[in-house]
Amino acid sequence: xxxxxxxxxxAAASITVKDLTKAYDPQTVVIPPMDVELxxxxxxxxxxxxxxxxxxxxxxxxxxxxxxSGKILIGTREVQDLEPKHxxxxxxxxxxxxxxxxxxxxxxxxxxxxxGAPKAERAERVAAVARMLGLADYLHRKPxxxxxxxxxxxxxxxxxxxxxxxxxFDEPLSNLDAQLRHDMRVELADLHRRIGAxxxxxxxDQVEAMTLADRILILNKGRIEQFxxxxxxxxxxxxVFVAKFxxxxxxxxxxxxxxxxALRLADGQVVANAPLTGAYQLGIRPEDIVVDGKANGHVVRxxxxxxxxxxxxxxxxxxLGGSTVRIATPFGADIADRLELDLNFPTSRLHLFxxxxxxxxxxxxxxx
Amino acid sequence: xxxxxxxxxIAASVILLAGMLYILGPLYLTLATASQSYExxxxxxxxxxxxxxxxxxxxxxxxxxxxxxxxxxxxxxAFSLAIATCIxxxxxxxxxxxxxxxxxxxxxxxxLATIMLPVDIRVITTYQVASNVFSPVNxxxxxxGLNGLIAKAFGAPVQLELSVLNxxxxxxxxxxxxxxxxFLFRQFFLTLPKDLFKAARMDGAGPVRxxxxxxxxxxxxxxxxLFVLTFLSGWTQYLWPLVASSTPDMQTxxxxxxxxxxxxxxxxxxxxxxxxxxxxxxxxxxxMIALLQRYLVQGLVLSEx
Numbered sequence: 001x002x003x004x005x006x007x008x009x010x011a012a013a014s015i016t017v018k019d020l021t022k023a024y025d026p027q028t029v030v031i032p033p034m035d036v037e038l039x040x041x042x043x044x045x046x047x048x049x050x051x052x053x054x055x056x057x058x059x060x061x062x063x064x065x066x067x068x069s070g071k072i073l074i075g076t077r078e079v080q081d082l083e084p085k086h087x088x089x090x091x092x093x094x095x096x097x098x099x100x101x102x103x104x105x106x107x108x109x110x111x112x113x114x115x116g117a118p119k120a121e122r123a124e125r126v127a128a129v130a131r132m133l134g135l136a137d138y139l140h141r142k143p144x145x146x147x148x149x150x151x152x153x154x155x156x157x158x159x160x161x162x163x164x165x166x167x168x169f170d171e172p173l174s175n176l177d178a179q180l181r182h183d184m185r186v187e188l189a190d191l192h193r194r195i196g197a198x199x200x201x202x203x204x205d206q207v208e209a210m211t212l213a214d215r216i217l218i219l220n221k222g223r224i225e226q227f228x229x230x231x232x233x234x235x236x237x238x239x240v241f242v243a244k245f246x247x248x249x250x251x252x253x254x255x256x257x258x259x260x261x262a263l264r265l266a267d268g269q270v271v272a273n274a275p276l277t278g279a280y281q282l283g284i285r286p287e288d289i290v291v292d293g294k295a296n297g298h299v300v301r302x303x304x305x306x307x308x309x310x311x312x313x314x315x316x317x318x319x320l321g322g323s324t325v326r327i328a329t330p331f332g333a334d335i336a337d338r339l340e341l342d343l344n345f346p347t348s349r350l351h352l353f354x355x356x357x358x359x360x361x362x363x364x365x366x367x368x
Numbered sequence: 369x370x371x372x373x374x375x376x377x378i379a380a381s382v383i384l385l386a387g388m389l390y391i392l393g394p395l396y397l398t399l400a401t402a403s404q405s406y407e408x409x410x411x412x413x414x415x416x417x418x419x420x421x422x423x424x425x426x427x428x429x430x431x432x433x434x435x436x437x438x439x440x441x442x443x444x445x446a447f448s449l450a451i452a453t454c455i456x457x458x459x460x461x462x463x464x465x466x467x468x469x470x471x472x473x474x475x476x477x478x479x480l481a482t483i484m485l486p487v488d489i490r491v492i493t494t495y496q497v498a499s500n501v502f503s504p505v506n507x508x509x510x511x512x513g514l515n516g517l518i519a520k521a522f523g524a525p526v527q528l529e530l531s532v533l534n535x536x537x538x539x540x541x542x543x544x545x546x547x548x549x550x551f552l553f554r555q556f557f558l559t560l561p562k563d564l565f566k567a568a569r570m571d572g573a574g575p576v577r578x579x580x581x582x583x584x585x586x587x588x589x590x591x592x593x594l595f596v597l598t599f600l601s602g603w604t605q606y607l608w609p610l611v612a613s614s615t616p617d618m619q620t621x622x623x624x625x626x627x628x629x630x631x632x633x634x635x636x637x638x639x640x641x642x643x644x645x646x647x648x649x650x651x652x653x654x655x656m657i658a659l660l661q662r663y664l665v666q667g668l669v670l671s672e673x
Contacts, residue, residue: 059566062566062570063569064566064569064570083569084569084570084572085569085570085571085572089570090570091566091567091570093561093563093566093567094563095561095562095563096561097561097563097564097566097567098567099564099567099568099582100560100586101582101585101586110568110571110573110581111570111571111572114571114572114573114577115572158567158571159570170563
């Protein structure tokens with residue numbers, strides 16, 4: 001651990017968002033009132049489909065977008081009316097946004113130069129960050145002479161050289177190819193463990209969210225669907241939206257009706273016992289469905305439509321009462337030529353959602 | 369389309385040759401005439417081959433005509449025009465691309481519309497305004513009836529008058545209003561990464577700092593291209609300098625060249641000297657292109673570096 005790590009860890013501050021709204025005009029509300037608190041030093045991933053307001057939220061924290069109403073606190077300081085440079089945030093952009101005519105050194109030192117830091121201090125701090133990011137040999141190159149991953153690292157270096165209270169990432173990995181994205185993900189996780197900066201990372205990629213985040217904030221049309229650890233989000237999704245958004249393939253959602261004693265599918269097959277009446281949505285993860293085997297749940301019959309062999313496992317698609325169910329099975333399971341499948345839905349693995357609101361109904365099948 | 373037929377190659381070569389003759393023929397005649405003496409011209413008519421009198425003719429341009437001082441005028445006009453156009457275009461494009469302005473689209477459309485209104489079309493109106501830059505103000509006061517009120521209160525209506533005819537400013541200003549440069553810079557700015565402005569803001573640089581530290585250095589080649597283009601167009605302007613300047617000492621070199629033709633009929637013009645003048649006047653733009661042609665091409669292809 002060197003000086004810059006300690007400095008950033010010390011600078012890390014919490015972010016508190018109170019009654020924050022954003023609307024371009026009364027008709028186009030991007031973010032309805034939002035309240036959320038991100039802890040100091042925490043790595044928060046803001047996840048959602050495009051157009052859900054995640055980038056807007058990030059830019060409002062950064063100060064690049066005006067807030068329509070509400071407050072943003074960094075630490076204990078209200079910042080919503082401050083210029084970006086007074087907020088103590090630094091940002092890494094999707095397309096790096098490096099200054100093409102400046103060398104790597106000049107790029108990283110630019111913010112220090114603007115803030116009037118003496119030359120010697122600039123050189124020292126850039127050198128420390130460059131060492132940390134493995135950029136020491138490239139300081140005299142221009143961004144055009146660097147590879148995608150190196151440019152990404154310069155962008156990160158430019159952000160952390162100021163020892164920001166908050167580090168913001170706006171889909172920084174989406175321009176990289178798959179292999180590099182994986183490497184950068186590991187690097188980012190490692191970097192965060194070392195410097196401990198409060199980090200807000202916007203992405204639409206659930207793998208990035210699951211692997212990087214301390215907590216994931218899932219946004220849908222500007223509303224917080226769920227804000228929890230990756231594990232909790234995966235195992236206890238708070239809504240149908242979250243259930244379908246996380247997981248590959250996503251959770252199966254089936255329309256069911258309760259008759260007071262059991263939940264039935266559209267074709268009348270019973271999938272679970274529960275003293276419920278009315279319409280519900282039932283969720284089960286593809287990997288939780290047991291094919292042919294013994295499990296503590298009801299067995300339903302489904303028609304196999306096709307299978308995809310992915311090496312590590314196979315994904316079956318089956319027709320169940322008019323809707324498609326995806327099942328993840330171990331690779332090479334002996335079900336190749338059969339048309340009918342017996343699917344066991346373990347009751348403990350079922351999730352129940354309100355049919356109208358899509359919100360989860362916890363404890364519907366006893367303790368989970 | 370790359371064809372490799374022999375007949376096509378021959379046809380293409382013939383067309384190319386014809387085009388070269390079309391362009392180089394007059395140029396050759398200019399140079400040939402410029403190097404013959406006036407007496408040779410009187411005796412033989414058109415000069416089909418070069419002679420040895422070029423430096424003689426060139427020296428006469430400097431001693432017998434006002435071309436040298438007019439070249440200085442041209443230089444002042446072309447240079448100021450290029451500088452003013454560059455600055456104005458850069459600033460307007462910066463405003464249009466990087467700031468959320470309510471009517472930016474309309475403003476840009478209006479700026480582009482000036483491309484369709486060169487001086488040649490609006491020369492009469494432009495002349496009227498140049499002869500009294502306050503004439504629009506006067507007209508406005510008359511139309512709104514304000515002048516009537518002023519006349520009642522002070523005894524006389526307001527009639528402001530200031531002519532910029534026959535001044536360098538008058539020669540330059542009407543030519544600056546041209547949208548090509550704004551368009552050029554706008555297109556260039558749009559090729560830059562969109563987040564550059566935001567990144568600079570995060571780094572603590574305001575709009576002015578961003579302009580000087582980032583946008584300006586990146587726009588170097590566009591500046592050079594626009595500078596050369598405007599300089600050339602300023603140097604070769606004919607119509608506006610002709611009407612806007614009335615004394616020989618205020619005229620530009622291109623106008624001065626045309627004025628070397630005798631006013632009376634029947635006299636044979638001193639073509640060798642005029643052609644030598646044409647060669648001398650062409651040297652400056654030629655030099656300009658030779659020095660800056662690299663930037664000219666780079667700036668016009670608008671490639672992202």
